[in-house]
Amino acid sequence: MSVPKIKAPRGTFDVLGEQAGARAALEARARAILEGAGYERIETPAFEATELFARAVGESTDIVRKEMFTLNDSSGRSLTLRPEGTAPVCRAYVEHGMHKRRQPVKLWYLSSFFRHERAQAGRYRQFWQVGAEALGSADPAVDAESIVLLARLLEEMGVSAVRLRLSSLGGPAARAEYRERLQGYLREHQAALSEEVRARIELNPLRAFDSDHEGTKRVMAGAPRLSEHLSEADAEHFAEVCELLGVAEVPYELDETLVRGLDYYTRTVFEFTSEALGAQSGVGGGGRYDGLVEALGGPPAPGMGWAAGVERILLAGAPERAGAATTGGSRPPAASPLELFVALEDPATEARLEGDGRPGDRGQRESPGPAGIRATRRAAFALLGEARAAGLTAQMELAGRSLKGQLGQANSLGARYVAIVADGRTMLRDMQEGGQQLIPTDTVVHAVLQGLRTL
Numbered sequence: 001m002s003v004p005k006i007k008a009p010r011g012t013f014d015v016l017g018e019q020a021g022a023r024a025a026l027e028a029r030a031r032a033i034l035e036g037a038g039y040e041r042i043e044t045p046a047f048e049a050t051e052l053f054a055r056a057v058g059e060s061t062d063i064v065r066k067e068m069f070t071l072n073d074s075s076g077r078s079l080t081l082r083p084e085g086t087a088p089v090c091r092a093y094v095e096h097g098m099h100k101r102r103q104p105v106k107l108w109y110l111s112s113f114f115r116h117e118r119a120q121a122g123r124y125r126q127f128w129q130v131g132a133e134a135l136g137s138a139d140p141a142v143d144a145e146s147i148v149l150l151a152r153l154l155e156e157m158g159v160s161a162v163r164l165r166l167s168s169l170g171g172p173a174a175r176a177e178y179r180e181r182l183q184g185y186l187r188e189h190q191a192a193l194s195e196e197v198r199a200r201i202e203l204n205p206l207r208a209f210d211s212d213h214e215g216t217k218r219v220m221a222g223a224p225r226l227s228e229h230l231s232e233a234d235a236e237h238f239a240e241v242c243e244l245l246g247v248a249e250v251p252y253e254l255d256e257t258l259v260r261g262l263d264y265y266t267r268t269v270f271e272f273t274s275e276a277l278g279a280q281s282g283v284g285g286g287g288r289y290d291g292l293v294e295a296l297g298g299p300p301a302p303g304m305g306w307a308a309g310v311e312r313i314l315l316a317g318a319p320e321r322a323g324a325a326t327t328g329g330s331r332p333p334a335a336s337p338l339e340l341f342v343a344l345e346d347p348a349t350e351a352r353l354e355g356d357g358r359p360g361d362r363g364q365r366e367s368p369g370p371a372g373i374r375a376t377r378r379a380a381f382a383l384l385g386e387a388r389a390a391g392l393t394a395q396m397e398l399a400g401r402s403l404k405g406q407l408g409q410a411n412s413l414g415a416r417y418v419a420i421v422a423d424g425r426t427m428l429r430d431m432q433e434g435g436q437q438l439i440p441t442d443t444v445v446h447a448v449l450q451g452l453r454t455l
Contacts, residue, residue, distance in 0.1 A: 039106040048091065052091055053082075056090065063083050068115070086305055087292070102409055105135045137304075143237075143267075150306050151272070182224060340392050341413060372423050380419075387444075
């Protein structure tokens, strides 16, 4: 009698041959893109205290209520195989005192995760995600940079028919006000809602926007929108994110019905989809989570991040491009020092740049005002994108530091050049040789490339 064969558990799979090569290609691309932008690799334990996810993700979410693999150890402690990556990274940020480092702290991971859900194409019970988290800055440029980096990864992996959906959930006050209004609306129309949505009215009413139930979809077409409740600060933050995505030439669609399935999101939320995946079209997404670190016992520390499914990227991507990524592409960022740091002149507190290329006396020229400052930020963000497109390792000021603080940050990162973007002009400073020159902003990348060739 033959011995029965043992197969991999349902919803899991073995990685073999060409599949392993494609995964290695994706990891190489992610590493080049993210570490070139200043992100450090982090790996958290495969299991964590169950309380971490209940507190961070939200007890009313499907993940906590239905999808977690939870067990008790020999001491009776409740442990859960990690269903997502943001909460563990934030736990590590708090535990290791990363708030004492220069902010924002940028971290990326490529790890396996576990959810008890129905297995289908590109969706498994053990799955892999690549993710990136930036903690410690509320700057809208952090949101925009984060989205641009994922867009670039999807492009380089050949993911086809990509769409970016974008929205803002506002802050806690706006969410609370909107939640109450939406609950009232849903109660008025609950006879037409699905049983699942009716059960969620009190716990998680925003998830009604995700329902595939026809009656619910008709009701939600007339539902009030959260954008009507955004504060002025939240609206300005979102407007700047959209503006910077325009500078980076990343197309997006505003979608006021976009709801992420986790309770910790605030302000910016986004999702990339691919028509190549059919009905289950989500490839990756994320958003801002400004209160999560504090909810886990840490100091106030804004956060922004995303995760993308490895299996789904490979399913929607171009195999030939993935294969090419293992042999070509960027040189390993870990071996490459930071080549360009893009700083912003602070007109309120710093000396102004004068025509002779030297800092002038304070107060000699008027501050450019809010419109001028935003124009400077747009120019800096555009320069950052141009530098990375040219193959340079480049970072930008994302923490609101003074010019002196930015130069200190550039020095701590070992930057070879610093581009100080002012209102219409850029001072390029050679941090190794000590010289500087005032040049047109659109010539900075060329000047840096030339300078690096002479080394």
